[in-house]
Amino acid sequence: MSLRHAVLALLEVGSMTGYELAKHFDQSVAYVWSAQHSQIYTELRRLETEGLLAVTTVPRGPKELATKRAYRLTEAGAAELHRWVTAIETPASVRDPAYVKATYLEYGSYAEARAQFRAHRTHYEEQRNWYEAHVDVLERRGTALLQRRLNRAPGPAHEAIVAYKVHAYRGLIERAKAEIAWAEDGLELVTRLAAGADPDTPVLQPDAAD
Amino acid sequence: MSLRHAVLALLEVGSMTGYELAKHFDQSVAYVWSAQHSQIYTELRRLETEGLLAVTTVPRGPKELATKRAYRLTEAGAAELHRWVTAIETPASVRDPAYVKATYLEYGSYAEARAQFRAHRTHYEEQRNWYEAHVDVLERRGTALLQRRLNRAPGPAHEAIVAYKVHAYRGLIERAKAEIAWAEDGLELVTRLAAGADPDTPVLQPDAAD
DNA sequence: AGCTCCATGTAAGTCGTTACATGATTCA
DNA sequence: TGAATCATGTAACGACTTACATGGAGCT
Numbered sequence: 383m384s385l386r387h388a389v390l391a392l393l394e395v396g397s398m399t400g401y402e403l404a405k406h407f408d409q410s411v412a413y414v415w416s417a418q419h420s421q422i423y424t425e426l427r428r429l430e431t432e433g434l435l436a437v438t439t440v441p442r443g444p445k446e447l448a449t450k451r452a453y454r455l456t457e458a459g460a461a462e463l464h465r466w467v468t469a470i471e472t473p474a475s476v477r478d479p480a481y482v483k484a485t486y487l488e489y490g491s492y493a494e495a496r497a498q499f500r501a502h503r504t505h506y507e508e509q510r511n512w513y514e515a516h517v518d519v520l521e522r523r524g525t526a527l528l529q530r531r532l533n534r535a536p537g538p539a540h541e542a543i544v545a546y547k548v549h550a551y552r553g554l555i556e557r558a559k560a561e562i563a564w565a566e567d568g569l570e571l572v573t574r575l576a577a578g579a580d581p582d583t584p585v586l587q588p589d590a591a592d
Numbered sequence: 593m594s595l596r597h598a599v600l601a602l603l604e605v606g607s608m609t610g611y612e613l614a615k616h617f618d619q620s621v622a623y624v625w626s627a628q629h630s631q632i633y634t635e636l637r638r639l640e641t642e643g644l645l646a647v648t649t650v651p652r653g654p655k656e657l658a659t660k661r662a663y664r665l666t667e668a669g670a671a672e673l674h675r676w677v678t679a680i681e682t683p684a685s686v687r688d689p690a691y692v693k694a695t696y697l698e699y700g701s702y703a704e705a706r707a708q709f710r711a712h713r714t715h716y717e718e719q720r721n722w723y724e725a726h727v728d729v730l731e732r733r734g735t736a737l738l739q740r741r742l743n744r745a746p747g748p749a750h751e752a753i754v755a756y757k758v759h760a761y762r763g764l765i766e767r768a769k770a771e772i773a774w775a776e777d778g779l780e781l782v783t784r785l786a787a788g789a790d791p792d793t794p795v796l797q798p799d800a801a802d
Numbered sequence: 803a804g805c806t807c808c809a810t811g812t813a814a815g816t817c818g819t820t821a822c823a824t825g826a827t828t829c830a
Numbered sequence: 831t832g833a834a835t836c837a838t839g840t841a842a843c844g845a846c847t848t849a850c851a852t853g854g855a856g857c858t
């Protein structure tokens with residue numbers, strides 16, 4: 383249930399349409415919690431019916447033929463945002479496809495195992511790069527959203543606002559680095575195991591026999 | 593879609609009832625992919641209708657009033673297991689509630705932020721301990737499942753079978769350690785930010801005003 | 803007789819994905 | 831006039847969670 387709270391946090395900076403919110407979402411929260419625009423619209427409607435958001439329908443276009451819906455936080459929404467930040471949640475149980483596959487690599491060849499680790503490394507190198515770029519942007523206070531957030535906040539809070547976000551993304555950078563190191567250790571492991579063996583036949587042929 | 597493949601991998605060691613499979617699951621795959629027993633039974637039925645598993649109904653009890661269903665891998669199931677290990681999947685996008693909350697800690701007090709990081713640390717310390725214990729068990733080849741797996745496999749494959757699993761769990765240990773370090777850095781950060789401020793009032797009061 | 807384990811599910815609901823669908827506005 | 835962008839959704843499906851439900855077997 384992080385999407386709803388991410389939405390509340392985004393709207394704390396001021397009212398926005400679903401479309402605007404989705405844009406800002408893609409450039410901020412999406413790094414830690416991905417969501418489709420369709421899901422965001424659905425969630426906005428739900429938060430509205432629950433009274434955590436209020437809506438103003440704004441006409442647009444010269445003839446006002448079209449409208450857009452501007453959402454804003456209600457008192458209840460602000461209270462829920464605060465409740466959520468304060469609440470201690472037990473993290474969801476582990477669920478990582480790459481690691482379950484890694485435990486059964488013997489059903490493939492050494493070459494195939496290597497390919498898995500290489501893909502893993504490449505993926506997390508990309509992640510690391512994204513996160514590093516995002517930390518740079520945050521430190522330069524370079525997103526419109528962060529600007530709005532800082533403008534609304536009293537001066538003494540500015541440091542904390544930026545520091546919390548930077549800390550989170552730095553954590554993700556370290557995590558990505560750990561994944562890269564793990565993949566590289568995996569490649570070394572495969573090299574060691576494969577010494578003198580055929581790299582292209584499965585280490586163990588999966589077998590239907592009982 | 594890791595559950596189905598984990599099930600196939602478990603059944604590669606030989607036929608089992610859903611109940612037995614769920615037990616083994618809890619002591620192996622569950623460390624990387626949690627699932628309820630109810631979901632396992634559902635998945636077994638589905639794999640059966642898809643032809644990846646075959647079933648034998650076995651009577652039990654002295655009067656054979658009850659039955660149990662023993663599942664085994666079919667040729668198609670073994671092929672699917674091999675296909676999966678070989679396939680390169682793009683990892684699901686990031687989705688971590690702890691990190692989204694960490695980016696919005698300014699809506700709570702410093703004391704509350706500290707509580708979040710402490711809970712995070714405690715959680716991953718537990719995880720690290722479980723994983724470390726599991727690595728020990730694996731290295732001693734101490735689970736019934738691993739024994740069955742090794743018994744079915746040719747000698748030269750034994751090293752790789754154990755090594756892949758140990759490598760996966762060692763990766764999870766490193767990951768847990770990274771989370772612990774991140775939480776500790778977070779605690780330090782809060783201490784720095786909180787210097788001279790009231791620890792119990794929100795850094796920023798979430799506000800409904802537009 | 804009663805407790806624990808063995809054994810197998812169903813039902814309702816939530817969260818999220820993928821694909822589809824529509825139409826106005828703005829600007830070149 | 832055509833393309834990109836603004837703007838908002840619906841529908842079907844899949845994975846998973848939570849809670850409920852049932853009954854035999856084995857042992858004391």
